[in-house]
Amino acid sequence: MIVETSHLNLYYGSFHALKDIDLSIKENLITGIIGPSGCGKSTLLRVFNRMNDLIRGVRITGAVLIDREDIHSPVCDLILLRKKVGMVFQRPNAFPLSIFDNIAYGPRIWSITDKKTLRDIVERSLAAVDLFDALKNRLKESALSLSAEKQQRLCIARLLAVEPEILLMDEPCSSLDPIATGKIEELMLVLKRKYTIIIVTHNMQQAARIADEVGFMLLGELIEFNSTKKIFTNPSDRRTFDYISGRFG
């Protein structure tokens, strides 16, 4: 288990957004989190790299272990945690910098300045998202000149540059068309060989296609967590079935 929570509760002020969540996420799998809007998917994802710390009034109880380490313990190094657990957002958030500098951004924060090392990291990271051949002669161009799909790939490459273990993805394809979505999904299937991926998606077909295990959330509760096959052929909870069969949600 690379990520484990037990009795995880999260409150936004008095609003109880995550309710007693027990979850175990395995290494080198794609775990999908599905559920209707407002059920707490993004909130849960943000717990894993403590992005909720940035929101005022948030209170968390229970335990969250990553690599068996309690991420809320005072000795947990937040910078290291965010390096280890990277996040890809709904809209590609490429920086208004060159393609090269986008990728080199993270490593530079980690004080890597050697030109050759940086070039190697940029090449490796772009190659990992299958962009290197397309972009190797355009590294000085602005990242914002790329298509949405390529920008999303670039954002993933930027994460890979700091050698994370876990990739959190919050609806990474929702601003992409079906073809671009298909390409990002194929990329995820390649990336899972090296990384653990947790993806939140509104699109349950996407979870069905690419996830190995799926969690279904409803009103802050984790209703069911099972293999994708089980969830989509014979879910244990009636509410899961109602949701995936389009009976509500």
Place this chain on the structure above:
Amino acid sequence: MDRHFDEELQKVKKNLLEMASLVEESITKALEALKKKDLKMASEIKEIDHRIDRFEIAIEDQCIELIARHQPVGTDLRFLIGVIKMNNDMERMGDHAVNIAGSVAFLIEQPRIKPVSNIWSMASEVKEMLKDSVKSFMDNDAKKAQQVCARDNVVDEMRDETIRILLTYMLEQPDKIGSAIPLLLVAKNLERIADLTTNICEDVIYIAQARVIKHHAEEEKG
């Protein structure tokens, strides 16, 4: 774009082809055991059949999972539906091989009778049909599949002739009834295998061309 899903479909196809070769092996071996009156060889068919049964369950499971997870459309959907049906038909062919092998025990003490040669020609026609139907699936070749279907009549005629000859034999030489009845059953089982190979071919045509040819559906639509 090569999709992960296409690889999954290829795996299904590979499994079905593996199962088909087990079915061929099982039928061939059952007939060989019959020819040699070899009880030991006949007893091996059961083991092959268990393996066929395991394939059937695994392939069906794979297809259901792919349908649930990928919501296939068009040719992908027809492929998976077709495979589910072929899977079922192949498993039944395996059962017919078990039946044929079961006849060996009844023949062992019996004298050899002449009509047995009809059985061998039927058997070789049926084996050819099976081989060609599997090949048509492998190559997604609707034309070849259509040709196999046309041969079903030949086998039906061979069966009718075999039954006629065997009946005459039994009437004329009641002491040969013990030899003739197991052969009647073998003829029946061979004919059923031929029917099932035409089912496979109908599915190949359905997958390749989205045409339903069984029960002369197209002629009726007119």
